[in-house]
Amino acid sequence: MPERTQASASIQADTQQRVFAFMKDPRTYGTAGDVRRIDTHGAAVFLAGDDVYKIKRAVKFPFMDFSTLEKRRRVCEAEIAINRPNAPDIYLGVVPITLKGETLAIDGGGEVVEWAVHMRRFDENATLDRMADAGPISPDLARSLGDIIHRSHDGARRGDGDEAVAALRDYIDQNDEAFAALPDLFDTATAGNIYVRSLEHFARCESLMRQRGEDGYVRRCHGDLHLANIAMRDGAPFLFDAIEFDDAIATCDILYDLAFVLMDLDVRDQREAGNVLFNRYLQLCDDDRQLAGLAALPFFLSLRAAIRAKVIAAKLAQAKNSNAKTGDLAAIIADARRYFRYAADAIEPEAPRLVAVGGLSGTGKSRLAMTLAPGFGRAPGAVLLRSDIERKLLHGVADTERLPETAYGTDTTTKVYDQLHRKAALALGAGQSVIMDAVHARPHERQAAETTAAECGCPFIGLWLETPLDVRVARIEGRKNDASDATAAVAKGQAAFDTGPITWARVDASGDLDKTASEAKSIID
Template structure:
């Protein structure tokens, strides 16, 4: 979001704006209002204007009326402010303070005065704006540990969110498709009619295909009162932890959705920014920690991603109507980009299965994480890792150590059976899959190949190999990892009869980028579809 200092925007000539708020805006922009001398900063969005004054933030709802948001009266804006504080106190109680009326008296406008109420603001505690994820993304400062923290925050919000009516939420998706279509047709210069028709037709077809699945997910309790607006600007690092804020407050139906639809906003935003690795890592970490039932639910993810991108296109177009010319130009470019993304998310991509085998310490998981963003449809392949499935079967945390009994032949059979079963589900949902396991014997490797054959998916197997001292050194240096393998395990594995290995062999002693490049070359995936190696 662009930040400007005491920037006044003239009343826009847009049909969605229903009242002149310039007097209130001038009042909130005045340092005297806040008992300060330094300039007040201003941030504009399609639905609000945010004022940064010292250690406080004041959020004024715009007097606008959209099909998806009606803030046309003072009463509506007041209720929206009160509801915003109520809803977001569940996510970030340390930020949200209260809803404050702006009143008029003989001396002019006042915050919480005795006169008639002319508007309302949300009062918040100010935090470091450079800690929002969009700013961190601009600085390439979103690391793996932060991604894990973000997923933990999102998953925790989903687990505690109240369950809602699934059928109504499912039908809402079709309504969003229609609303988006109507909004796009209001801006033919941005969205050519033939492109609108193509997007709407593809979205409706995807909705029809997923309808029964979505109804069943609703019955299973996966439709909840979610955050509803989970993009990068609405997540910040505050006091060292990922914090969700600015949840939807103006429409319960928008915030009531499938939890994967809620997650899809974050995935879409990361993907749009070219942070493909980040998006894939978020999806897989969520799947590793959440219900197994979400694997089948991934069949709806292209629809979810497309609707999220289409909504951003619509909102960016709406924002352009209330912005100064320079900002409006950028918003129109955003609208076009999101619109194109919404169309691409619905393009079918044949799924494929990639199996990565090798003894402990050869770098299987590192390669799996590197390849997954390039495989299949956005946001890349589902990674099924034997170490994680073993911990899930034991009912313990990923980094908690297991006893040797958990590695008995029967336990290992159960782990490999789980990998096969989950791969079947993910492939049936249209997702590509990466299997990450030792695959130390020929029958196990044949089973992996058979999974792809059953699904009609392409298959590629990789075998990583390295000298024993290299593998010993690597397992000895592991920290906070799902693998329990140590030097003794590696030495035991070194004596295995591996049988004939027909999978593509990769030298695990090469630099990581060289290994990844060779694997991508073998897969004919050398960024051919524009996906970013750095993302």
């Protein structure tokens, strides 16, 4: 590699503008196509053909310092190191911008005058914020999001829990100061309520959050996990643009990191997708301490929304300074206010409830439970506990892997129900409503569900689904990639069950899902 030297600090400001002009020129890349430039407060990004080059601006803020060439080099290297595990095909490396005589070059000889993050270009219209604004995020995509976020957290290094908790306390004050400075944008009374509620939640959950730090749940996370930083490539989602400039900001409770994307989905009227993602993530964790940790979730969701509102509000000043159009200013104002309203709503208390859905195989329990869960309880909806999933977890196999008949013996089934009730009690104790999906064919199984709710001091609703045998068999035979191992023979054998007296609300589930869900909602509400 050619020998290089660093440019002196005195020429950096003028040189950076020259570099930007060079990077915007199609001739730099030997292409006739236009080069698109995207500017943020911290970077200038150049999209040229299949390549992307991101150059850090020579700026210094209280939270971010790119003021010297050496600091920009280090932060470019950090961006590659942090993001490559989540998107190895996108983050290619760090390249120097060099000057030899009067000639600039990408990775040439001479003096290094700037550094750039080199990325492979992807469809910038395939980010999930754009997809969410265009229509519903599919359940399959939501499950995939749960997979990649869990994988990202699972491989992240542990951080200092006490420092992370202290930072959360600071964020409450910082948000309040930001809202108070913009009374024309953010309602003063609402801002005051957010502040008071946030302090209450923080005080209530502080010991829990510190314990989670000791247990290893504070990790070096993505840190900026909103939908605009998740994109699709080759039919699969990937995470990108993680916080690279400050480990302290990105080192947080994994549920606080998860809360960002859950909040963003909810703000964009994607509660169904958010609930699928939420439950998939909890399933992959299969950790009682994560369920107990849900006590902090309203605080996490609200804090994420408040920070987002503050960040968007900062764009308003920038837009005004650049003489943006009235319509663009109005859109920024509306966007900031909708996150602000969410911050206020998410932190309001809501008592948890337990719904148990029972019925013989093929009655549609799981479809109904998944339909009810998003709208049941506080954001992002109910914790969904399904006996079929718990049985697979108990045996350490994938959802759709078929278990032998021995896995359905009385002892194993007892363990499955015990697991359901234990997890339900943890979630309810943390304030999250629960929907429990299991056959509940025997009186003691139904009674145990009611007892779980009573011991947690929560209201209980039991739904018993009824469907003719031929409909049940047809549904079972039509299943694909499902966690249930029930067969037509199992359904026929259940016809001889003595279920004992059914005291739960009976629901005719023989028709379409919408009709069944409507009847169930009328009972729940």
